[in-house]
Amino acid sequence: MAKTLMKLTTIILTTLIVLLSLHPQMALSTGTEDTDEEEEEYVVDPPLFSHLRTRSRFLASKIIIKKGRRCDNSSVAHNICNGIPSSKGTGLLFCCKKHCRNVLSDKNNCGQCGHKCKQGERCCNGICTNVLFNGGSHCGKCNKKCSAGVSCDNGFCGYA
Template sequence: LQLDEPTPICGDGVIDENEYCDDGNTADGDGCSSICTIECGDYCTWGTCYADGSCVPLPDGSLCDDGDPTTVNDEVRDGQCFGIPKDCGDKVVNSQTGECECPQGQTDCSGECVDCETDDNNCGACGNVCTNGNICNNGQCECPQGQTVCNGECVDTASDENNCGACGVSCPGEGYVCNNGQCEYVGITHYIDIADMEYQTLYLEISLKDTVVWTNNDDTKHSVTSNDSNFDSGTIYPNGDSWSWQFNSMGSFMYYCTFHTDMYAEIVVV
């Protein structure tokens, strides 16, 4: 009588021929698979697991996925999967999606992260530009502190010559500045070629606080000396040299050149 070899049954708790394990069940994931081969588990995630439990890792440089959305270019190194942190520049990487996003409190405007509460080119919303001297404050375009809206523009009425002290108040013209909201005459500059005194008697009427600049435009030494010693330039030389004087008192001022006494002129300050 010949007896047949019993058929191996995986899951009966008996390790038969061609079985590497038998834990009495046919469930996977408990170290012994449903076909009674040894499961390698996590230590062989990036490799080939054989029935006897041996693991042959994938070659270094093999592509893999480490499951982390914040990394890129994942590859195997020493049997493990490693990725490079994603570079988002000025943005931050979303830990859930892996997408590059603007930091909290900022908005993506044409690929650039901006704070729409303070950005003059994206005030309150992308593309909303503050103009005419306005700045962005709390998402609204407004004049800087100390400035006033005059004809749609932000101006400082303490110093703006066209809106001095109030909108529409213009200073008279040349020589005037707006100082603390008041138009103030600070003078203009007059230019005299000293050599002209050789050919004509010069008479110049100017205003208080005006400045006169004398220039030597020839190769002869000159000077500008007043009769009553109000001013004395000393020698004005060489060609191109100049000297200036601001007149801060009213009156008539005669002056001459000490090197050419026949060269004289008069300045009247009114």
């Protein structure tokens, strides 16, 4: 009985892994939408803000804010990221749930704090965009254009 149960568990887990690898757009939600998959840093665009600290005294002209840095939107002194443009215009930082978020690319805070994109969508320039079947300029990810005459299916250009 134990061997049969072990084999059945192995088959189910293997099938699940294969299905998830075939459909990368499927995501398992853990209920912790406030966590980040990768660590990013945002370089604050000029003009420099005097209330922000630099990473080191040698980088006095460059102010860096780590993705997810704590902030307090109820306090002017501790709200270090609200509405600050960063990374040469590719980021716009807001204080969402006490953490700095880029509302131009964060799927949980797209365009504004708390606006979550649906399954199969990504936040492209602050707008939730279907990247699985996009005939325009966002195929599979933001700003990925397919060649002329090639359609975007399942997030791939020319998928057959």
